[in-house]
Amino acid sequence: MPRPEALPQKPMATELLFRTDAYLSTATAEVTAADEHGVVLDRTIFYPTGGGQPGDTGALIRADGTRVAVVDTRKGATPDAVLHVLGPDSPRLDVGEAVTLEIDWQRRHRLMRLHTALHVMSCVVIAPVTGGQIAPDKGRLDFDIDLALLDAAHIEREVNAITARGIETETVWITDEELDARPELVKTMSVQPPRGAGRVRLLKIPGVDLQPCGGTHVRNLAEIGPIRVIRIRNEGKRNKRVEIAFAD
Numbered sequence: 001m002p003r004p005e006a007l008p009q010k011p012m013a014t015e016l017l018f019r020t021d022a023y024l025s026t027a028t029a030e031v032t033a034a035d036e037h038g039v040v041l042d043r044t045i046f047y048p049t050g051g052g053q054p055g056d057t058g059a060l061i062r063a064d065g066t067r068v069a070v071v072d073t074r075k076g077a078t079p080d081a082v083l084h085v086l087g088p089d090s091p092r093l094d095v096g097e098a099v100t101l102e103i104d105w106q107r108r109h110r111l112m113r114l115h116t117a118l119h120v121m122s123c124v125v126i127a128p129v130t131g132g133q134i135a136p137d138k139g140r141l142d143f144d145i146d147l148a149l150l151d152a153a154h155i156e157r158e159v160n161a162i163t164a165r166g167i168e169t170e171t172v173w174i175t176d177e178e179l180d181a182r183p184e185l186v187k188t189m190s191v192q193p194p195r196g197a198g199r200v201r202l203l204k205i206p207g208v209d210l211q212p213c214g215g216t217h218v219r220n221l222a223e224i225g226p227i228r229v230i231r232i233r234n235e236g237k238r239n240k241r242v243e244i245a246f247a248d
């Protein structure tokens with residue numbers, strides 16, 4: 001008779017609500033851990049820094065109405081734990097305490113618009129992506145390409161023409177095995193999609209792009225609005241950097 005195996009200890013995971021709905025700007029949750037580094041919740045709408053997208057900021061609101069500022073969000077000690085970094089002199093929250101979550105929605109929506117614009121740009125510039133970064137006011141991708149092939153006016157025009165079509169984006173999940181069978185899906189050489197969870201999340205822009213990405217995106221490309229290329233520069237042999245910002 002095989003002996004029953006002990007159940008693996010459950011890590012303190014945070015349910016990532018932004019994965020299924022990037023438009024949640026408020027939610028309720030329970031504190032599962034709290035120390036001088038920050039607060040872990042049983043579920044969250046705060047995106048932790050990763051994949052070139054910065055962590056969300058906002059507030060946790062206690063039952064008595066006290067607002068506790070969240071100045072940054074990072075990945076926690078275990079793969080699915082999210083650490084909400086509090087401002088200096090914040091009160092210590094209690095484990096088991098219920099809080100209301102609020103993210104700085106204006107900032108996050110700008111990040112979502114620029115992030116999705118970078119997906120579009122990765123389809124306008126046909127070259128391997130070697131890096132990327134997003135801030136609330138600008139975003140950039142690095143390409144392994146001849147600098148002479150990067151034309152700011154062309155990139156701007158093509159990206160804006162695609163976003164103006166108002167295409168609805170979709171989230172698609174595939175298994176690790178399906179991804180292994182389609183390596184062409186992974187455009188970003190420097191960021192391999194997270195594996196081991198059995199399935200990988202893809203952003204699909206029908207007719208434009210399909211690639212693994214764990215970030216937050218707009219529902220419709222029209223939300224991005226016009227962008228402009230603010231700079232193209234050489235950042236190394238395999239890194240030709242194209243930086244974009246909102247045109248208005």
Ligand SMILES: [Zn+2]
Nearest residue numbers: 115203213215
């Ligand atoms: Zn993405």
